[in-house]
Structures are given as C-alpha cells and as structure tokens.
Amino acid sequence: MGRLAAGVAVAFLAVVIVIAAGTAEVIGAVFGGGGGGAGCAATVTTPGASPAGLTAEQAANASVIVAVGERMRVPVRGWVIAVATALQESSLVNLGNLGAGNDHDSLGLFQQRPSQGWGTPAQIMSPDYAAGKFYEHLLAVPGWQSLPLTVAAQRVQRSAYPDAYAKHEARASVIVAAFTGGTLPACDGAALSPAGWTRPVTGDEVGSGFRTADRPGHDGVDLIVGRGTVIRAASSGVVVRVRCNVAGNSWDAPFHAAMPCDTDGWPGRGGCGWYVEVRHAGDIVSRYCHMVRQPLVKVGQSVTGGQPIGYVGTSGNSSGPHLHYEIHTGYPATEGNAINPVPFMISKGVHL
Numbered sequence: 001m002g003r004l005a006a007g008v009a010v011a012f013l014a015v016v017i018v019i020a021a022g023t024a025e026v027i028g029a030v031f032g033g034g035g036g037g038a039g040c041a042a043t044v045t046t047p048g049a050s051p052a053g054l055t056a057e058q059a060a061n062a063s064v065i066v067a068v069g070e071r072m073r074v075p076v077r078g079w080v081i082a083v084a085t086a087l088q089e090s091s092l093v094n095l096g097n098l099g100a101g102n103d104h105d106s107l108g109l110f111q112q113r114p115s116q117g118w119g120t121p122a123q124i125m126s127p128d129y130a131a132g133k134f135y136e137h138l139l140a141v142p143g144w145q146s147l148p149l150t151v152a153a154q155r156v157q158r159s160a161y162p163d164a165y166a167k168h169e170a171r172a173s174v175i176v177a178a179f180t181g182g183t184l185p186a187c188d189g190a191a192l193s194p195a196g197w198t199r200p201v202t203g204d205e206v207g208s209g210f211r212t213a214d215r216p217g218h219d220g221v222d223l224i225v226g227r228g229t230v231i232r233a234a235s236s237g238v239v240v241r242v243r244c245n246v247a248g249n250s251w252d253a254p255f256h257a258a259m260p261c262d263t264d265g266w267p268g269r270g271g272c273g274w275y276v277e278v279r280h281a282g283d284i285v286s287r288y289c290h291m292v293r294q295p296l297v298k299v300g301q302s303v304t305g306g307q308p309i310g311y312v313g314t315s316g317n318s319s320g321p322h323l324h325y326e327i328h329t330g331y332p333a334t335e336g337n338a339i340n341p342v343p344f345m346i347s348k349g350v351h352l
C-alpha cells in the first residue's frame with residue numbers, strides 16, 4: 001500500500017444499473033426494517049461526484065466492485081464487505097507489484113495472490129476479475145450475511161490483520177450508498193409474527209396450491225418470486241437437511257463442488273433441486289426447494305426466524321423461478337406428514 005493515486009485520470013463511468021425487482025428483494029433482505037413491498041425497488045446510478053472523498057480512480061474501482069456485485073446478484077451487504085476489504089487491502093487503488101515493498105505476491109484491489117490460486121497476475125490486475133473472485137469466495141462462506149463484516153472478510157482474505165477490516169465498514173457503507181441513490185436500500189424483509197413465524201419470501205404470489213385436483217402429489221405451495229430472491233427460515237430452528245435432489249438422486253451438500261442442482265431444471269426433471277429443511281419447536285419441519293445454488297446454511301446450524309438460508313432459483317423439477325414451500329408435522333419430514341402450509345401459516349399469524 002501507499003502508492004498515491006494522484007493525477008490518474010480515469011473517466012468516470014456513467015453506468016446506470018437498473019436493479020430488477022427480484023434483486024430488490026435481495027437488497028431488502030439485507031437491510032431489514034421499515035417500508036416493505038414497493039419501497040424495496042431501487043435504481044442504482046453512478047454518482048455525479050466522487051463519493052466519500054474518493055479520488056476518481058478510487059471511485060471508478062468502487063463502481064466496478066458494485067457493478068460486479070449487482071451482476072452476480074450478490075446482496076448489497078456483500079458490496080459493503082467487498083468495498084471495505086478493498087479499502088483495507090489497497091485503498092481502492094489497483095496496485096501492481098510494488099517491488100521490494102510488496103507483500104508476498106499480492107496484487108490488485110484485494111491483494112490477491114497468484115501463488116494461492118486466485119488467478120494469473122494479469123487476471124488479478126483486472127478489477128472486474130478481482131471483484132468477481134472476491135464475491136465467489138464470499139458467497140461460499142456459510143452464513144456470511146449474518147457474520148460481522150470483519151469475520152466475513154477474513155474468511156475470504158485470510159489476512160494476517162483480520163481486525164483491520166472493521167474500521168472501514170462505515171465508510172464502505174457511505175460509498176455503496178452513493179451507488180444506490182444516496183442511502184442504503186431499506187425495506188421490510190422479515191417481520192416475525194407474534195408466534196415467531198415469517199413469510200419465507202416476500203413479494204410472492206401463490207402459484208400451485210397444496211395437493212390440488214390436477215396435482216394431487218404436490219405436497220407444498222409454490223410461491224412465485226424472482227430468481228435470486230432471499231429465502232428465509234420461516235421460524236427459528238435447526239437445519240436438518242441441505243441437499244441436492246434431481247432425477248431421483250440426492251447428494252448432501254459438499255462445498256466448492258459442481259452439483260447437478262447448480263443448473264436450471266425443467267418440468268419432468270424430477271426433484272426438489274437444492275433444498276433445505278429446518279426443524280422447529282414441536283417437531284414442525286419446513287422445507288424450501290429449487291434454490292439457485294448451494295444454500296447458505298449447513299446441517300446442524302441453528303437459524304433464527306427470518307434468517308436468510310438461500311436464494312430462489314429453478315433447480316430440479318421446476319418450470320421457472322419460485323419457492324416450493326412445505327410444512328410437515330413431524331420429524332423426519334415425510335409425504336405422510338405434509339400439511340397445507342397456507343392454513344398452517346395463518347395459524348401462526350402469517351398470510352402467504
């Protein structure tokens with residue numbers, strides 16, 4: 001670090017990033033409280049002036065980090081973590097090799113090391129690539145959204161100075177807010193009912209119902225929401241299953257492995273795709289199917305009501321992005337103990 005950014009003229013990108021409704025749900029999930037529904041929609045623009053006292057070069061690098069986060073459908077919390085990490089590692093300056101003063105073979109905005117598998121020097125010196133690798137690793141950290149920033153950043157960076165990230169959190173929030181209309185998006189993701197339950201997704205319409213005449217074997221309800229929408233634990237409990245299930249086969253979730261559930265399914269494909277089960281008080285089990293990628297939680301993990309557990313997708317037997325949601329009145333969950341989630345949730349003070 002320490003290289004001056006002065007005098008480097010980087011044209012400020014007049015990028016306008018329109019966040020689709022589905023992504024807005026993701027954002028809303030991260031910054032809960034207040035508002036709701038329509039308030040979750042956001043249009044992200046590059047600010048006219050450099051935010052938070054950044055130079056043009058730093059601001060241009062921040063804009064790349066934000067744009068890559070949006071493109072990868074990373075929740076906005078992740079953008080803040082990425083910007084804070086880059087502030088610590090490089091002061092948001094795309095550092096080349098500093099010679100004798102260099103820290104090992106660290107390069108670029110996030111000081112990633114070719115020798116540690118982050119990419120070639122040329123790749124790492126691309127801010128777009130570097131940000132993408134950062135998010136890739138961040139998304140693989142179980143439950144990263146509920147971790148303190150410094151812990152989440154440290155899991156990615158494995159820095160010798162993990163506590164150094166925290167001091168950048170406030171400034172990183174200001175920087176990201178400059179790219180999201182001046183404030184961080186705030187909307188209501190997860191108000192718990194007095195019974196301690198919440199809708200697993202917000203903004204949904206109920207599609208196929210429970211065991212209808214034309215789908216008697218449909219043991220849950222389909223909640224139609226956009227790809228990437230955060231899925232929340234409907235109530236507190238313990239994760240009892242995280243699995244990929246397609247075409248009659250099931251795999252427990254390993255990390256960092258390609259799985260057949262990572263690609264979109266289709267009607268007739270068979271299976272729940274990426275799914276999670278949570279065991280609640282009274283041996284109620286909730287099940288969440290067709291996630292877009294490996295869920296955020298692990299078997300044995302305790303979750304709170306409203307805690308993000310994964311993202312909506314269309315893996316397995318599915319014709320388009322939605323959450324297939326089941327409630328079971330016993331553990332383990334079986335076909336025999338599945339009940340209609342709609343009246344069950346009403347009994348818990350929640351309308352799907």
Ligand SMILES: [Zn+2]
Nearest residue numbers: 220221222324
């Ligand atoms: Zn379904």
